[in-house]
Amino acid sequence: GIQVEQSPPDLILQEGANSTLRCNFSDSVNNLQWFHQNPWGQLINLFYIPSGTKQNGRLSATTVATERYSLLYISSSQTTDSGVYFCAVARAGSYQLTFGKGTKLSVIP
Amino acid sequence: EPEVTQTPSHQVTQMGQEVILRCVPISNHLYFYWYRQILGQKVEFLVSFYNNEISEKSEIFDDQFSVERPDGSNFTLKIRSTKLEDSAMYFCASSYGTGYQPQHFGDGTRLSIL
Numbered sequence: 424g425i426q427v428e429q430s431p432p433d434l435i436l437q438e439g440a441n442s443t444l445r446c447n448f449s450d451s452v453n454n455l456q457w458f459h460q461n462p463w464g465q466l467i468n469l470f471y472i473p474s475g476t477k478q479n480g481r482l483s484a485t486t487v488a489t490e491r492y493s494l495l496y497i498s499s500s501q502t503t504d505s506g507v508y509f510c511a512v513a514r515a516g517s518y519q520l521t522f523g524k525g526t527k528l529s530v531i532p
Numbered sequence: 533e534p535e536v537t538q539t540p541s542h543q544v545t546q547m548g549q550e551v552i553l554r555c556v557p558i559s560n561h562l563y564f565y566w567y568r569q570i571l572g573q574k575v576e577f578l579v580s581f582y583n584n585e586i587s588e589k590s591e592i593f594d595d596q597f598s599v600e601r602p603d604g605s606n607f608t609l610k611i612r613s614t615k616l617e618d619s620a621m622y623f624c625a626s627s628y629g630t631g632y633q634p635q636h637f638g639d640g641t642r643l644s645i646l
Contacts, residue, residue: 453632464621464640466575471634509575518563518588519577520625520635 425450425514429523436500436530444495444526446510454513454520455486457495461506469495469508500530534558536638538624544644545614553609553641555624564607565625565635566599568592575623581607611643619645 426449436442448455457469470477470484472493477484481500486493497504507527511520537556545551557564566578580587581599596618598610607626611618621642625635 454634456634458637464569464642466623466637466640468634468636473632511575518565518580518582519590520565520567520575521577522575524574 425452425512425521427510427512427521427523429508429510429526431526432524433527434529436528438500438502438530438532440500440530441496441498442500442528444497444508444510444528446493446495446512446523448491448493448510448512450491450514452488452491452512453515454511455493456511456520457484457493458509458511459504459506460509460525466509497528500528502530502532504528505530534636536624536626536636538622538638538641540641541639542642542644544646547616547645548613551611551614551643553611553622553624553643555607555609555638556605557607557624557626558636559605561626561628561636563587563627563629563633563635564599564601565627566609567623567625567637568620569623569640570617570620578609614643614645616645619643 428447459467474488483496507525509525511522564581569575579589621640624638627633627635
């Protein structure tokens with residue numbers, strides 16, 4: 424099956440700092456989503472971005488499908504950004520999302 | 533904004549018992565999914581469902597599991613003869629289509645097997 428690798432596995436930031444999270448995948452995809460899992464376990468959908476660039480407030484994401492990677496940018500981080508960020512992809516012709524192991528982000532005041 | 537709703541939020545069951553997890557997908561969505569996440573691990577695909585039949589399933593989704601859309605709004609996951617290792621968060625998701633459509637996730641049901 425498709426492989427999804429996320430880096431870094433853990434990240435500690437001072438409040439106000441910027442960060443970049445990376446997701447590499449091993450095959451062509453027709454779906455790529457970024458999620459934030461909050462401390463209560465909820466999966467919050469951040470971006471649907473199989474290709475191109477999108478921005479939503481302090482967050483933005485870029486997927487370069489031809490090179491099989493996606494980046495999630497968090498600017499001016501806040502303590503509420505803490506949690507685990509997951510990248511999930513679906514291969515062309517498949518219904519299932521394959522998740523990476525996530526990046527655990529801790530933002531400290 | 534429409535959401536996927538899951539009930540109950542937390543289910544505690546004795547080992548060996550049957551459990552049914554319930555989901556109400558977004559109303560105009562056609563594709564439905566179940567995923568699970570064992571504590572501290574990544575989210576894993578279980579099954580997808582379209583037009584009243586299973587479209588795709590993972591190795592995890594064995595004979596112990598079944599899914600059903602009993603009416604026009606609910607989508608259920610049944611786990612028979614539960615085991616300790618079935619303890620996990622179970623997420624339901626739905627999408628309007630496959631492929632070039634995002635999947636929308638519910639808040640999950642935390643299943644604890646004692």
